[in-house]
Amino acid sequence: MAAEGLPDKVKSRADLPADITIWEVGPRDGLQNEKSIVDLGVKLEFIDRLADAGLRTIEATSFVHPKWVPQLADASDLLAGLSKRDGVRYPVLVPNDRGLDRALEAGVTHIAIFASATETFARKNLNRTLDSQFEMFDSVVSRARAAGMDVRGYVSMVFGDPWEGPVPIDQVVTVGRRLLDMGCSQLSLGDTIGVATPGQVEAIIRAFDAPDALAVHFHDTYGQALANTLAALQCGVSTVDASAGGLGGCPYAESATGNLATEDLVWMLDGLGLSHGVDLNKLADTSAWMATQLGRPSPSRVVQALRG
Numbered sequence: 001m002a003a004e005g006l007p008d009k010v011k012s013r014a015d016l017p018a019d020i021t022i023w024e025v026g027p028r029d030g031l032q033n034e035k036s037i038v039d040l041g042v043k044l045e046f047i048d049r050l051a052d053a054g055l056r057t058i059e060a061t062s063f064v065h066p067k068w069v070p071q072l073a074d075a076s077d078l079l080a081g082l083s084k085r086d087g088v089r090y091p092v093l094v095p096n097d098r099g100l101d102r103a104l105e106a107g108v109t110h111i112a113i114f115a116s117a118t119e120t121f122a123r124k125n126l127n128r129t130l131d132s133q134f135e136m137f138d139s140v141v142s143r144a145r146a147a148g149m150d151v152r153g154y155v156s157m158v159f160g161d162p163w164e165g166p167v168p169i170d171q172v173v174t175v176g177r178r179l180l181d182m183g184c185s186q187l188s189l190g191d192t193i194g195v196a197t198p199g200q201v202e203a204i205i206r207a208f209d210a211p212d213a214l215a216v217h218f219h220d221t222y223g224q225a226l227a228n229t230l231a232a233l234q235c236g237v238s239t240v241d242a243s244a245g246g247l248g249g250c251p252y253a254e255s256a257t258g259n260l261a262t263e264d265l266v267w268m269l270d271g272l273g274l275s276h277g278v279d280l281n282k283l284a285d286t287s288a289w290m291a292t293q294l295g296r297p298s299p300s301r302v303v304q305a306l307r308g
Helices: 026-030 040-052 075-081 097-105 119-126 133-146 169-182 198-208 225-234 262-272 280-294 301-307
Strands: 021-024 110-116 150-156 186-191 214-218 239-242
Touching: 021 262, 026 040, 040 075, 040 280, 075 097, 097 133, 110 119, 110 133, 110 169, 119 133, 133 150, 133 169, 150 169, 169 186, 169 198, 186 198, 186 239, 198 214, 198 225, 214 225, 225 239, 225 262, 239 262, 262 280, 262 301, 280 301
Parallel strands: 021 239, 110 150, 150 186, 186 214, 214 239
Antiparallel strands: none
């Protein structure tokens, strides 16, 4: 083992992407389900610490209506107070045209939209049918692209839905391809309730036959997030969503537990010899600090091991 409990660097594997982009979702997806409102100053320091640790894509907040996600009601103030760093992207989630209006007013250059792969979750999360959700997205994406924004598309309930059960692969591919055809530059496949297994991951990524356009977003409900991530990497996917300290969940899917912890991901990537640009010590310090702010231990196994 390397010094300070960190893994030895090894030669990268030829069957895996050499460079991995970590899409950090802690400030948005990680905090959105917190019942106690986190102080704006803490959020700003959290984002700054993540950038200092080497993360180059940090999803900062969401312009969803405060009634639905009170934790992110300070989105405009957060973006106004953000100390942006060169080379760091700060994408923002937007649900609809009103959210896009607010993003444009705030000078945002990179947004994400969120779709559902199932009928039930589309109704619960978006108040739309599976098909009619695209009417809303079409306007948002076309306006955003016209304004020079980059647009990412999230697809929720890709691997399983708590109301509908397993989701047919062709249904997931149809939803995802519609978003890509609409103008999304990247598609993040979400295991919203954490039920995916590596075989499912491989089957869905192979069905898309476009790994360069895909990212993966795993929750660790059954302890499969890292195994699923490795399966995705083996299929050629090189962008992985993760949340510092393993924070997160979905406010509209009660069975969803925390996201894949960024530290756990970095530990695995280091062991595979893959480049990612993140300083694990600084990241672990950040998550230990945030755990103190939230008043509970970090669920990340690596943070627990390194910072105890």
